Amino acid sequence: MLDWAELDPEKLERVAQLLVREACGATSVDGKGGDLAQDLRHDGPDGLTIYEVKSFTKRLNNSRQRQITKSLARAVELHAPRRWVLVIPLNPTPAELAWFDGLRGKFPDVELDWYGLDWLDGQIAGRDGLLSYVEGADSKLLRRAQQYNMERAALTSGADLTQRMQDLVELGATISPYWKWHFGDTPWGPGRILTAQRPEAADDDPVQLTPYFSFPPDDPEAQATAERLDRALRLGGDVDIPGRYVEDFRVTAASEATQRLLGEPRQQVAQLRLISIPDNTGLPLRGFLVLERGGGQSGLSVPFTFTDGVAGTHGRTLTGTDPSGLLEARLEIEAGDPVRGRMELNLKPLAGSYPHDVLPAVRLLGVCTAGDSLHFRRGPVTIASFNADAPAPEGLPGLHHLVAALEVLQDHLGTLIPVPAGPVPDEDFRELLAIARALSGRRARLPHTGLSMDLQPGAIGEFLTKVPEEPGALYGTQHSIDITLDGRRYDVPGLALWAPNVVLQNRAELEVLSADARAEAVATFSSPEDTGIFLIRAVDDPGPAYRRVVEMT
Structure with a gap:
């Protein structure tokens, strides 16, 4: 008693x-x-x-x-x-x-x-926790516990281990009536989590963590860490401090019982991570990211929602995503007159996502360049505005073209085509862009200036009668063009080749072979470099601008 x-x-x-x-x-x-x-x-x-x-x-x-x-x-x-x-x-x-x-x-x-x-x-x-809290380190409970050395007793089964751990955790909860240790996995590995045993713990028995830092002025990494720490303290956030910059770290409690639970006030740390307490007041905040260029709206916008927030001593930091969850934004708002802000955009890896989901965000980032401005708006009201201080990261414009081409291709085929996991080879990339351009109703110039086609035995003479000697336009449909992406082959129908100015190069050779009904041959067309050869969408009636080559259909 x-x-x-x-x-x-x-x-x-x-x-x-x-x-x-x-x-x-x-x-x-x-x-x-x-x-x-x-x-x-x-x-x-x-x-x-x-x-x-x-x-x-x-x-x-x-x-x-x-x-x-x-x-x-x-x-x-x-x-x-x-x-x-x-x-x-x-x-x-x-x-x-x-x-x-x-x-x-x-x-x-x-x-x-x-x-x-x-x-x-x-x-x-029966309130061992309160008895320990009241009597301190010399409590009868602790004196009795010190008479036994149960932690050294042999374990004969997993059940023994489980029961021993449960008993120890329950005993640990009696050290302080306000706080206890919870043992479990954390995002950073196994750890101890200080957990309140009653709602008023933070007010009645507060625990104070006091770090002391040392950032040598001649250490660039130390100065960068100090800047991140200052920003996290002022605006909220998440910052890691390597242990070499933590000169001292003290953990103190208001009560002697909780101090026994925590251990010695001065503790060594290998790394210190500071995480701001969430502050989601006024969230979610839904709106649009709008790109403007030269003072006028570009027509590009992305739905965006800020869902999470943290607060610091001088402002607040909000984070959110677009509907795909792949475009992330970090918005820092610093109090003052005027209010200042800074926004960082980050595009997560797109592999496996579908082009229609990510194209709005990729297009916005892909065309944004230094001097443009981004606005976060709710309807007609502009919440915040920012100037782009750098062009799009290297590779982002190419990614924009890839995703846009994939969207055109999957719409044409009526099937979902995920963004490839690895880089697309240059040749396949150029072919994909040409296919998408042609399917969009524009002609896509091909990298070569010549065409060839196989002629079956007995067909050479008829072929020569249909091809004029003077240069002219050539139109030829194909059953399909195939392209392979991420190891999967796609057959693309509905395309045609068109050359506005070609000539049959080996007519003399073909005329000699036409006398032999068993001869096979290859007809070769060439086009001046200034005219080129193009991939276009196939049409039912080529019209007078085209000369159809029957054997190419």
Whole structure:
């Protein structure tokens, strides 16, 4: 049983408050600025109850009785409670009980109760955490535990291990009534997580982490780390500090029990990570990222939603994504006059995503260049504006062309075509762009200036009669063109070759071979470099601008 008389008065009152709060559902009143004669209060359906805690462990002499009476009178004057309860580590003597009955006569409108030693002992019985908190490192519980060396006992099964771990965790929760360690996996590996055991832990028994940093001025990495730390503290964020820059790290608790749980105040750290507490006030914030060029709207915009926020001493940082989840933005807003801001955009890897999902974001970034401006708008209202201070990253314009071409191709084929996981070979990339351009209704110039076609035996003479000797346009359809992306082959129908100015180069050779009905041959066409050969969308009627070569259809 707890010896209440040995306790420091402040700790005695603190423990008594904890017991009343848990047993009666009362709320503690912080008395640092004067508690107005109410250590705890409970507003119930039957009215207000005021609890007055006194640390008197010796008999109530005239002076102590006057203090109690004064507290009761002030509580009645200020709060008019229906019930007033004295909480004190004393059971009343007959004389003290008579005196307390006399108070009932002086305050007939208030129900008076005495929660004495029996009530307190009954509430704390079996509360090892509170006993450890009150008695400190020399508590009976800890002295008993030190007599055993159970952690060295042999383990014979997984069940023994599980039970031992569970028992140790339960015992660990008795070290402090406010806090405990939770052991588990974290994003950074196995770790201990300090967890509150009661909602008021942070207020009643705060834990303070105090790092001291040293950033040598002649160390560029140290200065960069210091800048990241300063930005995270001012605007919120997430920053890693290597241990070599942490000169000292102290972990202190308000109570001695929690300090025993935490260990020595000064601790060594190999790395320190500071993460701001989320502040999602006003979120989600939905709008559009709009690109402007030369003072006029470009017509390019992307739906965007800021979903998460953190706050610092001088501002706030918001993060969010576009609907695909692949375009991420970090918006820093710094308080001041005027308000200043900075936005960073990041495009995650696109492999496996579908072009129609990511094209709006890729197009916006791919065409953005230094001097353009980006605006975040909600309807007609501009929330924030930023100037692009650099051109699009290297490779992003090419990625834009790739994704745009894939969208055209998948729309034409009526099938989903994911963005390839690896780089597309240059030849395949050029062919894909040509196919997409042709399917979009524009002609795509091919990299060569000649065409050839196989002529079957017996067909050479008929072929020569259909091909004029003078240069002219040539139109030839193909059943399909195939292209391979990420190891998968796609057959693309509906395309044709068109050359506005070609001539049959080997006519003389073909005329000689035409006399032999069994001869096979290859017809070769050439085109001047200034005219070229193009891939276009096939048409039902080429019209007078084309000369159809029957054998090429």
